[in-house]
Amino acid sequence: MIDTATQPAEIPLDTQDIAARLSILLAGRYLVLRLIGIGGMASVYLVRHRIHHGLFAVKVLHPALAEQPELLARFRREGLLCARLAGHPNIAPVLDIGEGDGLHYLLMPYIRGEDLDHLLARTGPFSFHDAMLATIQVNEALLYAWNNGVLHCDLTPGNIRLNEFGQFILVDFGLASTSLSPKHPVLPPTTTPRPGTPLYMSPERILNEPIDIRSDLYALGAILYELLTGEAAFRPGIGNSEDTIAQIERNHLSPSRSLAHPLLRKHPGIQPLLQSLLALSPAERFADPIKLQQALRTLTHYPPAPSLHPEIESEPQPTPPRRRLSFR
Numbered sequence: 001m002i003d004t005a006t007q008p009a010e011i012p013l014d015t016q017d018i019a020a021r022l023s024i025l026l027a028g029r030y031l032v033l034r035l036i037g038i039g040g041m042a043s044v045y046l047v048r049h050r051i052h053h054g055l056f057a058v059k060v061l062h063p064a065l066a067e068q069p070e071l072l073a074r075f076r077r078e079g080l081l082c083a084r085l086a087g088h089p090n091i092a093p094v095l096d097i098g099e100g101d102g103l104h105y106l107l108m109p110y111i112r113g114e115d116l117d118h119l120l121a122r123t124g125p126f127s128f129h130d131a132m133l134a135t136i137q138v139n140e141a142l143l144y145a146w147n148n149g150v151l152h153c154d155l156t157p158g159n160i161r162l163n164e165f166g167q168f169i170l171v172d173f174g175l176a177s178t179s180l181s182p183k184h185p186v187l188p189p190t191t192t193p194r195p196g197t198p199l200y201m202s203p204e205r206i207l208n209e210p211i212d213i214r215s216d217l218y219a220l221g222a223i224l225y226e227l228l229t230g231e232a233a234f235r236p237g238i239g240n241s242e243d244t245i246a247q248i249e250r251n252h253l254s255p256s257r258s259l260a261h262p263l264l265r266k267h268p269g270i271q272p273l274l275q276s277l278l279a280l281s282p283a284e285r286f287a288d289p290i291k292l293q294q295a296l297r298t299l300t301h302y303p304p305a306p307s308l309h310p311e312i313e314s315e316p317q318p319t320p321p322r323r324r325l326s327f328r
């Protein structure tokens with residue numbers, strides 16, 4: 001992810017020092033085992049609970065970034081939004097938010113497995129079945145977030161992990177947005193560049209126009225393309241949103257060009273699906289994850305998930321006491 005607006009080019013980061021401070025901070029409850037990975041905003045550590053031995057991931061905001069109020073607020077918001085989304089099988093929830101000794105951290109369940117960036121690099125393009133399964137599951141996560149007033153806004157293969165049970169799990173809600181209305185956010189246009197990962201950013205996001213769920217669906221389309229072909233859907237000036245904007249303006253992102261990939265022709269129905277997901281204009285895309293879900297299920301003959309009985313969906317009610325039968 002790049003953040004041209006706020007992020008320094010070089011973040012001084014001593015992960016051993018952070019791990020040592022984290023060990024002291026969490027001392028009573030968790031043992032810090034090792035560093036899992038480093039992102040643009042945070043480093044993530046594997047920890048073990050001292051009593052029940054469960055494994056967790058602790059995401060620590062880079063200390064240098066914690067000094068920037070806007071980035072600290074964004075990190076806290078990530079924690080709050082992810083805590084709100086707890087309970088969905090395709091979203092890594094935040095279980096605890098804490099700070100101390102200048103460190104700000106989020107505690108999450110550890111997702112054993114690999115992110116899709118690494119998986120693609122290791123195994124090459126996915127089978128049609130696996131690519132569609134990933135898309136269906138991530139779309140379910142987007143639907144749940146959207147229904148809870150959240151847009152992910154930084155959907156990339158690196159932010160999706162495949163766990164040991166074959167579930168695709170969305171991590172990193174660091175750029176997620178929410179609006180005042182409780183459901184289905186629409187974010188206003190901005191005057192400054194939005195942070196993000198150019199390869200997966202929708203045209204309207206790059207151009208600072210209003211964005212809604214269709215911007216996340218565009219990113220999902222770019223990921224599906226990459227899973228099926230092993231190649232990025234677009235090749236803009238990587239890492240430089242200026243180049244990307246210039247290329248959009250020159251219409252280099254026209255989907256018709258890249259959808260001619262031979263691996264896509266093998267699967268009837270996939271090209272129109274990608275055409276809709278990757279349409280330059282949001283008006284030409286699937287309107288929402290429900291519409292996409294229907295198309296994905298038709299294409300894969302995947303049965304719809306059983307929906308909860310309405311009584312189960314509502315808040316649990318206390319069970320009335322059983323009437324005792326009395327016998328004489």
Ligand SMILES: Nc1ncnc2c1ncn2[C@@H]1O[C@H](COP(=O)(O)OP(=O)(O)OP(=O)(O)O)[C@@H](O)[C@H]1O
Binds near residue numbers: 001108
């Ligand atoms: N709960 C988790 N379990 C296991 N690994 C995780 C977990 N959360 C994050 N990771 C891994 O840790 C690494 C860094 O995490 P993440 O991408 O969330 O950091 P970030 O700084 O927010 O990233 P970005 O650069 O996209 O802003 C990634 O490889 C990610 O897959």
